[in-house]
Amino acid sequence: MMNVLRARVATTAAVAAGLALTMAACAPGGGGSKTDDEPSAVSTDVAGAGKVTLKLTDFWGSAEGKWIDKAVADFEKKYPNVTIKRTTEDWGQLNSTLNLQLQDDDGPDIATANNGWQSLGTLAKGGLVLNLDPYAKAYGWNSSVPTTIARQNKFTTDFKTMGSGSWFSTPMARTSLIGLYYNADKLKKLGIDPPKTLDELEADAAKAKAAGEIPFEYGSLDGSTSVLLGLQAVLADKDKLNDYIYDDPSVKASDVAMTDAVTTVKKWADAGWFPKDFAGIDYQTAVANFVGGQGVFRWEYTGSLGLDAKQQGHFGYVQLPQADGKTVGVGAAPGAMVVSAKSKHPDVAAAFLDYLMSPAVGQTAVDLGLVPALSPDVTVPASSLSLTGESAAAKSLDADDGYVPYFDWSSPTMLDTLGQNLQLVFAGKMTADKFTTAVDADRDAFLSGQS
Template sequence: MRVHKAVIAGAIALSLAACSPGSGSSDKTAAPTTVSTDVAKAGNVTLNLTDFWGAAEGEWIKQVITDFEKKYPNVKIVRKTEDWGQLNSTLNLQLQDAGGPDIATANNGWQSLGTLAKGGLVVNLDAYAKAYGWDKSVPTTIARQNQFTTDFKTMGSGSWFATPMARTSLIGLYYNADKLKALGIAPPTNLADLEADAAKAKAAGQIPFEYGSQDGSTTVLLGLQALLADKKKLNDYIYGDSTVKAADIGMTDAVTLTKKWADQGWFPPNFNGIDYQTAVANFVGGKGVFRWEYTGSLGLNTQQQGHFGYLQLPQQSGSGTVGVGAAPGAMVVSAKSKHPDVAAAFLNYMMSPEAGQAAVDRGLVPAMSPDVQVPPASLSLTGESAGAATLDKNDGYVPYFDWSSPTMLDTLGQNLQLLYAGKTTADKFTAAVDKDRDTFLAGQS
């Protein structure tokens, strides 16, 4: 699940980023000067792929591989699956091995992708971005998640060192459709509606938001921030623009609103003692009317999907829809691959409408695939797909906030606990966020 992967990423950062990104580029990070998109003329090619996907995600990539091999019978893709934590902690070593993967899933951010790119372990994909039109077809807010300047001082601009795929993971609002119907409440269409609905649910004896903060869950805070912050400033902050401060990106307002909801009793009693897995089980089991969550993390079966809906609420300012989201993995091509052209063609196929439909067919959230056919009985997947399509159209993605520094996830979780206990204020919370990010940036330079 995305929330736990984010936690692991913070732990891995210290070991993986032994040399923090800094200045200095080399020929190893330059894009190839000549590329080919003609896979059929490449001859017989075998590519090794390493990823961490299991369950429905694993079935999705199997289907994508099968379809690609059918399209190009001269290509064979050999897939290996590893534990997510193991893969991310060893990928830098695997890519130094001539027998390592041609294609792999990396983690976005400085702690993984930035380190691999700076070390010259993955291919600079700029030439392929132009050849396949990624620089035009991929929403810029998603493209930025895969880019670094070649002096490795800046994340979020510069050259492509990875690609997304026709799948996404978002933070949004789930609702129990049966409870809304019983309460006579329509699904909210904006933040004001949501607060009014929460007040009605509380008055009726229901828990408005199922939530537990024991292990530092940040989904409520970051979900609200996306409704309140300026999209460009929020992206710039996370990507290291030191002139933008946390107070400029809705952090103080989001913290204040989160604390207000807690004080109004809109979270479960003793929510500080509820861990993440218990909160998920409680919501799926019928407790709570709403829940902020990562898409796919509720583990809904086919029958349950008809009883839970999903919303990507618009910004409070009415300026469009913004949401926290990223592809579930950054796809990289090894610098040691003997067939980078074919590997890049496979990355391109992973972004195709066909790959998006294959995702929906397995209950996964598509991206960059506006024409996918979603099973009408799946209320949750219908909402998730609509949310992703809206963010695609609005170019409305913002990355996970913990990408702003290797220790940001801990800073957010620790200060949330202090906030709920009345031991810090929204202003001090915001100051702590700035201190964490700015300390990291100072170390970069």
């Protein structure tokens, strides 16, 4: 999942301008929710729909590809009248061509888009994907999906606000989180239990440093922000953080613990808790170093370490709670599922999206070593220490409605702003306060352009 996530943030900003121009050209009536194409009445009777063939386009390979193949096969077995023809594309290629594919009468019925303004918001504003509100009502998504996850799939129909309004995509029974991985063998050698609080983590890091270990494996050469955003989720008010990312101009970065998170990360760097040459270590090297045995802890996206079955028994995962004991974490489904506005079978397509949120599909994810969501009763193999921790984290986040989206969703250029300025902080060329000011300037400039 790591390569997908990194491609997501690297690609979407580059294609955003081109997508926006194309959308403006093709949007009916100059853009909008295309309500005329939404079904006036919907049916959940898939078996009664007759022979139906749907086209699905996604970017999943490896274990994720096996997961969607199994979901397709199981859905077809449940409904023998339905055939789903799947096409897979490179993430970058799909991101840059999906708008064109959805304009084609012979294009996909269902596809994976990227959340946020750069992809999903642009497709919805261009009238290329269905407003799914009728299906949300029919299937009960508003009550079955945690609010903080549901928001990631919504825009107002005037397309001025993300995070509220109508459903234009759905999540799935899988998630990707940012949390804390640990080397279980090193913890045992140091006589340390996995930390349960941020204070415990800092005490453990100090003990690891005193023992000659690298407390946190990390590299900032290419602007990696997982340590910053993972820590921010532990410190910030959940509601304010969601509101900041979802375009509330009254909420500022200082209100969402950005200054505190930057200050803490800089403190860790100054204490020597990162590798000595961390400023010259790129992301892939840092991952390889950690999996290879360097470092006790690492803040990372779930699934990004690429652990095999044996390695999963030697690395654990924790989602540190906030001071009040509630769990808040950065997380989202690894793709936004959309239905084409041109689909001739939107009822069946929506039924498949609903199926992708089912506990059965969540169990399939676990069976393939992927992190489940919306599935509290999945069975996780005890031999997989990392997956056990990841699944427990997802369960806690579901129960506490504790998801916050990726901070870079707040503007198309936010990822660069975070990464570049964090490097300046580490170099002593920018204060935490100035960092927070730069974050606000980026987000507020984007909001100004939106209005």
